[in-house]
Amino acid sequence: MTTALITEREQSLQQPTLRPLPLACRLCGASQPAAPAAICEECLGPLEPVYDPDRPLPDAATIASRPGSLWRYREWLPFEGEPLLSLDSGFTPLVESPALARRLGVGRLWVKNDSVCHPSLSFKDRVVASAINAAHAFGLDTVGCASTGNLANAVAAQAARAGLAAWIFIPHDLEIGKVVGTAVYNPHLVRVRGTYDDVNRLCTQAADRYGWGLVNINLRGYYGEGSKTVAFEICEQLGWRTPTAVVAPMAGGSLVTKLGKGFAEFASAGLLSGAAPRLYGAQADGCSPIVRLVESGGEHVEPVIPNTIARSIAIGNPADGRFAAQAIRGTGGWVAGVSDEDLVAGIRLLAETTGIFTETAGGATVAGALELARTGRFGPEDEVVLCITGNGLKTVEALQGVLPEAPVIAPKIRELEALYGRDL
Amino acid sequence: MAVTFSLPTVLARLADGQSTIQASGTTLGDVVAQIADRFPRLAPRLRDDQGGPYPFVTYYLNDEDIRFRGGFSAPVSEGDEITVVAAIAGG
Numbered sequence A: 001m002t003t004a005l006i007t008e009r010e011q012s013l014q015q016p017t018l019r020p021l022p023l024a025c026r027l028c029g030a031s032q033p034a035a036p037a038a039i040c041e042e043c044l045g046p047l048e049p050v051y052d053p054d055r056p057l058p059d060a061a062t063i064a065s066r067p068g069s070l071w072r073y074r075e076w077l078p079f080e081g082e083p084l085l086s087l088d089s090g091f092t093p094l095v096e097s098p099a100l101a102r103r104l105g106v107g108r109l110w111v112k113n114d115s116v117c118h119p120s121l122s123f124k125d126r127v128v129a130s131a132i133n134a135a136h137a138f139g140l141d142t143v144g145c146a147s148t149g150n151l152a153n154a155v156a157a158q159a160a161r162a163g164l165a166a167w168i169f170i171p172h173d174l175e176i177g178k179v180v181g182t183a184v185y186n187p188h189l190v191r192v193r194g195t196y197d198d199v200n201r202l203c204t205q206a207a208d209r210y211g212w213g214l215v216n217i218n219l220r221g222y223y224g225e226g227s228k229t230v231a232f233e234i235c236e237q238l239g240w241r242t243p244t245a246v247v248a249p250m251a252g253g254s255l256v257t258k259l260g261k262g263f264a265e266f267a268s269a270g271l272l273s274g275a276a277p278r279l280y281g282a283q284a285d286g287c288s289p290i291v292r293l294v295e296s297g298g299e300h301v302e303p304v305i306p307n308t309i310a311r312s313i314a315i316g317n318p319a320d321g322r323f324a325a326q327a328i329r330g331t332g333g334w335v336a337g338v339s340d341e342d343l344v345a346g347i348r349l350l351a352e353t354t355g356i357f358t359e360t361a362g363g364a365t366v367a368g369a370l371e372l373a374r375t376g377r378f379g380p381e382d383e384v385v386l387c388i389t390g391n392g393l394k395t396v397e398a399l400q401g402v403l404p405e406a407p408v409i410a411p412k413i414r415e416l417e418a419l420y421g422r423d424l
Numbered sequence B: 001m002a003v004t005f006s007l008p009t010v011l012a013r014l015a016d017g018q019s020t021i022q023a024s025g026t027t028l029g030d031v032v033a034q035i036a037d038r039f040p041r042l043a044p045r046l047r048d049d050q051g052g053p054y055p056f057v058t059y060y061l062n063d064e065d066i067r068f069r070g071g072f073s074a075p076v077s078e079g080d081e082i083t084v085v086a087a088i089a090g091g
Helices: A008-012 A060-064 A070-076 A098-104 A124-137 A150-162 A176-183 A196-210 A220-237 A254-268 A289-296 A321-330 A340-354 A360-374 A392-399 A413-420 B028-038
Strands: A023-025 A047-049 A094-096 A108-113 A142-146 A165-171 A188-192 A245-249 A278-284 A335-338 A383-388 B002-006 B020-024 B057-061 B081-086
Touching (some): A047 A220, A098 A108, A098 A360, A124 A150, A142 A196, A150 A165, A165 A176, A176 A392, A245 A254, A245 A360, A289 A321, A289 A335, A335 A340, A340 A360, A360 A392, B002 B028
Parallel strands (some): A278 A335
Antiparallel strands (some): B002 B020
């Protein structure tokens, strides 16, 4: 007897169809049928899925009884029917950190730990789980992305197990952990000379020409909705209530925007107690177009050329920067820009106080939270959640030469005592 | 100055299906104005009411975002390639 190894996609072909929701333009409201398309044909604005306001919604007990993944919130994800692929993403730990709360001078603090999100150890697994189901539903056999690293890992991993071909475009000089963490899944991996914004332009043209399902380009309306599940999980894990403040890193600006949407949708469904949390965003000083937008009070992002070690959030022309600024302003939140030195210190502080090793974007979040606390944005009554979106093992370069080198000794007690004395 | 102007599919439909158009001008604004005259249905997708680019449409002059080159005032040279990209994606 032999056992056949079949892919998720082959399995799913025998199951009921998943139907992506229709789309509407966020700017002009024009509607169009469900499709792998992200651009409004009327005004070129971004398309978003349209939910039936009368659809049946589950109560808290029903949600709590479902498997621990982002699909426990499927009524708020952009499909009708049951999800078929990537069923294990999301529902990451919410870890309380009294030590970090003391450092910030706030009442309580939790870390939303997406550094252990499955399958590729970043919050991008959430958005790809949504997008890859859309790709499958549209009958696309090739997916891909333009990525600063985490998304590359997530698309490559989830495409591999779904049995889909993948084309991944990244800047040529990404951290080795992110390159290896993509290449191991054997996608078509293309390193492009230039910044993420250069990669993005090429990838946008490729999506237009070849008809692939590029998750953050022509599947973007379905992709972005996966980010809302961070907000849903925070609320559920706090006991169906909101914190008073949430701090997240900002790259394209989508996460902050979708956090606001997620909190609003759960409140609208009657699932929450507590006011909408204030939203705060952090960027590295070397690439902080959204910070500048919020601080200036302007309406449109002024693009920048990135220059920071925080590669995963080095997007100089953030597509959702305008919407992120609106979400932050609308909740009474604010922004923080941090130096590369401070974000490295943030990585170390999170590790030393909370036992979580995050990548550079997470370091920016921690350092940003410290800056916001220092400037009086938080008070002792605040309950703060920090969104830690990626794993530190992907960006170990950031800590090279920073951590003390461990001594090497022979396996002799006398050598140990020679180093540390007799009173160990 | 003769230049090549490339459109995404969603806009090429408004230019008689042409995704690559030959045009001329001394600035990017001149080139856009010429193309807008030739393709009236495309015109309102290329420029807003004030005659500037929309926030969700990015113009590249060769490989550079025109916002780093003075926007529509950017001078163009013989053989330049102008690329219009609608809705740059998120990370």
